Amino acid sequence: MNSKAARLVLVLGAVCLVFVLTLNAQVQTQTNTTSQAPSSKTTVERGTIVYVSGNDLVIKMEDGTLRHFNNVPDSARATVDGKEIGIRDAKVGMKLEKTVTVTTTPKTVTTVQSVTGKVWQVMPPTSVILTLEDGSNQQFKIPKNQKFNVDGHIVDAWGLKKGMRVSATKIVEVPETIVEHEQKLTGSAPAPPPPPPADQPILVVEQKAAPVEVAQAAPPEALPKTASPVPLFGLLGLLSLASSLGLRTARKNR
Secondary structure (H helix, E strand, O other): OOHHHOOOOOEEOOOEOEEOOOOOOOEEEEEEEEEOOOEEEEEEEEEEEEEEEOOEEEEEEOOOOEEEEOOOOOOOOEEEOOEEEOHHHOOOOOEEEEEEEEEEEEEEEEEEEEEEEEEEEEEOOOEEEEEOOOOOEEEEEOOOOOOEEEOOEEEOHHHOOOOOEEEEEEEEEEEEEEEEEEEEEEEEOOOOOOOOOOOOOOOOOOOOOOOOOOOOOOOOOOOOOOOOOHHHHHHHHHHHHHHHHHHHHHHHHO
16 A cells, blocks of 8 residues: 555544534544556567476577576466466477456545544644543644634634544545456467378388499419420421331332
8 A cells, every 4th residue: 555645634524623512532434445447458478489398498489589487387377279288298399378468456545534532732733632532642634724613613723722622534545556467378289290292202212232342363374384396396307207217118018
């Protein structure tokens, strides 16, 4: 509550000090609350989960900034694709949308306290002290330019005298503001990858074994030439000579 708006008012009857014939002091208190038209403000924030580990969450917002949410409670809930999930169900790629509605309702709490007592001391034009039924004294402030009706005569604070029995009304108005927050967290799971078109063949990768090289035997080396044809020619000549000697001997024998 805001105490700056509290004010003390002395009024005639319900508005100022009036003189009454009662000898006993009585205190009555009434409280009334009036509300003004409420105002609402709604903000929407959107982002995509880029990291999640345990209860730690990192969301990339629409403006490109990263927000780290540390130790997200297990009781936190979001509605994703119509299903309620917790932090343990969060996945990278999920899109989240938080809608926050703040409703502000101005109110004024008015407390009216009526006190009846005897004038004990007057400090015109600002205040008066009354003696209450229990014998205690209480000071009341007098509003500026306040007038009082005393036996049909209109007087100001200077006209009050000690011993007069009066009724004082103390009014305190305190403005307060009621603020209500409503938060709604929704989202959607990442879309699965599209299947390949029906007329597009599925690529199958076939791994071929590396060719094995077989070592081939080297051709034998040619033998070195060590023989000479001269002895062969000599042998042929001896055979021819022997043949001719044989033919000559046969002719002689005939």
